[in-house]
Amino acid sequence: MVYTVSTLSSSIRLSDYLTEQRARLDKAVIENASKKHADMGLALGAQTGATTSFRSEYSQLESQLDTNRQLVTRLDVMNTALDNIHESNADFRSDLIALKSNSNNLKTASNLAYTELDKLTNALNTNVSGVYVFGGINTGTAPVNDFKSLPGGPEVQVEQAFQTFFGHSIDDPATEAIPAKGDPAGNDWETFLDSAGFKDIFGADWTTHWSSATDEKMTSTIENGVTTTGSGSANEKAFGELAEGLSIVAVFGKLNLNTEAEKFITDRAVNSLNSGVDKTIVIEAQNGAIKTNVERTNSDIIAKKDVLNMRINDLENIDENRAAVELSLAQTQLEATYAITAKIKDLNIMKYL
Template sequence: MVYSVSTLSSSLRLTDYLIDHRARLDKAVIENASEKHADIGLALGSQTGLTTSFRTEHSQLVSQLDTNRQLVTRLDVMETALDNVHTNGSEFRSNLIALKQNSESLKTASGLARTELGKLTNALNSNVGGVYVFGGVNTGTSPVRDFEYESDPLDPTDPLGPEEAIKDAFNTHFSLTIGLDTDEAAIKALSAADWEGFLDSSAFNNVFDANWTPTWSSATDPDKKMTATIGNGVTTVGSGSANEEAFKSMAKGYSMIAVFGGLDIQKDAEALIADRAIDNLNQATGKVIDLEANTGAIKANVERTNTDIEAKKDVLNLRINDLENVDPNRAAVELSMAQTQLETTYAITAKIQNLNIMKYL
């Protein structure tokens, strides 16, 4: 029996070999470079769904970590702000106690109190990436207005600023205007009992209580803060509120000195105002420390959750690598073999194409 092979059939067969070896080389190049299966579905078969599920969960954990780290940053800023508030309050209280026995003590402290009110405002307007951390739910705008803010008299919807409101309360209670030359003598004549009645009045106290919003703050109340999901079904507080009683007491202590400390009043009235300011600063400092401790506890909880998420992410990453990764040594050998086979096929193809029947006639 005689077998015959045509040039056409040989060429077609070699073309198939070239295509097959080229595909094997491409696959080997990808696996050698990435150290992963070139075709996950083909390599894993029924386990493809498993690795897809692992990757989805891994991505969710990565996203959760990013969210939690942003929350930790906000909590760090809150801690720093609260630490500054309580430190500044403690130092001013100590200075005020030392100044009490000196003549002109409140006049000296008045300017300092205004500076501290500015620091308090700046602390409560702290923000991270445009998120105001003491805004409660309203984190998109700065929550606290400047102490010396002046409202627009032509705009009935614009409430009095903090200092304006305090002076207005004084005027309402005594029918006297701070800063008006003709009322200076009457203000100086006010006794300590008169001042005590004013400091206990609703007109004055509402500036720091019922009228805190919107006179001072646009933040939502402490029971309405931003929440954040830090884990599967786990949520925590994600912001503070400028409407905490601690800040109201702090502002009250500073404001009494800032506004009334600059007035020419009787010594026993000065002592009364100083004592009331010190009492408010004492209360405020303790409450701010409590807020700082609570914020630290929340941050610690988030960081513990992040540690757990990191561990889960690492386990999932190991499982994904077990399924998807190839042995780098085997990948290198297969690449070398694929290159050799392709080069051999090219060489044979070239020899066959050079065959010519005329050479044998």
């Protein structure tokens, strides 16, 4: 029996073989470039689901880490603002105590107090990328009004409270005669500064005259099932006490007062500042503790990511040496196939007749 092979059948077989070698080369090139299996489903089989699950979990951890890092940035900014608030007011308190022994120096302190009120407002209106960190859950709006804002801002409220209590404006000559305390009718500075009409400006009516912040603060999820405070609030009692101490000096320190009244107002302002500074330091410490907790959580997340990355690489990564050999072989065999195909195309029966 004589077997024959036609030129057509040879060409078809070589064409199929050429396609196979081309696909093998493409696969080898991809694997050498990516260092991973070109076809995960084919290479991993039943383990494809595992690597998909690992990648999904890895992506979730990355997203959580990004969120937590943004939170750390906000907490850092809050810490800086709180540090500036307590240090600035502590320094002003010290200056106020030093000025107490000198008559008429309360007017100098008055100018400084206005500056400190501006600093307090600016610190509480601190924002990160448009997020006001002391806004509570109302983080899209600057929470604190300027002390001199009109109409009906805090300074206006303080002056109106004075006029309502004493029956005349603060710039009336009668102001100089107001005693520090002990007036039988209660028309003295002590009674006024303890009155609801004045105290409520910095307490019960704080959100009416000063702040648009909410008492409720943002919460942030820092890992599965764990949440933490993610913002501050300008409504903390500490800030009201600082504002009260500064306002007393700013508004009343510029008036013509008798010596005893000056000393009493200075003492009252110092007391408010003492309490406000102490409470601000406590808030700062609490904020620092939250930041430490978030950073510790971030370290745990990074460790989990590293473990997942190792498991993903174990499944998906190829042996680079083997891949290099496969690429070399695929190139060699493809070149050989091209050479053979070219020779077959050159065959012609006329050459043998």
